Amino acid sequence: MTTIRANGRREDELRPISLEWDFQPASDSSVLIKMGNTHVVCAVTVENFVPQFLKDTGQGWITAEYGMLPCSASSRMNREAARGRSGRTYEIQRLIGRSLRMMVDLKLLGERTFRVDCDVIRADGGTRTAAITGAALTVRAALDKLQAAGDISAIPIMPVAAISVGLVDGRPLLDLDYEEDSTAEVDGNFVMTGDGRFIEIQCTAEGRPLSADEYNGLAGLATTGIDQLFTLWQETR
Secondary structure (H helix, E strand, O other), X not given: OOOEOOOOOEOOOXXXXXXXXXXXXXXXXXXXXXXXXXXXXEEEEEEOOOOHHXXXXXXXXXXXXXXXXXXXXXXXXXXXXXXXXXXXXXXXXXHHHHHHOOOOOHHHHOOOEEEEEEEEEEOOOOHHHHHHHHHHHXXXXXXXXXXXXXXXXXXXXXXXXXXXXXXXXXXXXXXXXXXXXXXXXXXXXXXXXXXXXXXXXXXXXXXXXXXXXXXXXXXXXXXXXXXXXXXXXXOOO
């Protein structure tokens, strides 16, 4: 039987989601994605060159940077520009980049780089998954803009989205907030394509190992949540 969580949600219920497009109008596309009290600004800048290892190959590239503003969490953190990027930051931005590169055939982009900035302005758990979901939408918007301008031909775009899941007091929960995430026995992040394939799975035992049945339950819960996130792709800007 589905029970109610401390935050009033069902075990399989996402937090309220909203999108504010063109949040940073100087970018080629941008969106402020809000998933509950986690708010992330995702912006794309299209550059007409590629990294050196792709020069003269005709292939494009998609890369990402991620950061948390000093007062985005419960206590102020120092800016990474002053203290240097953490291992967590590098891990997350590499995850975002890998996920976004699954959206398109990079050979169809021409020698262009899509530089995606994901900045957390308010954090309440699930910042990396919100960043991936929002960033994928902004990449699509940037591609649409290039196609409308006639700079590239129409190319197939694979929807991508991500969500967190976990076991908290033995219960499988979808889209964990910080309070749930901080006490989870098992913590997971799933990234998927619109046709139901997995891009990345991060599942970690924080308090105890999980069984195969528990893992399968979390994977199914994540799939259900991500299917709901893909409805965002049906909204028009």
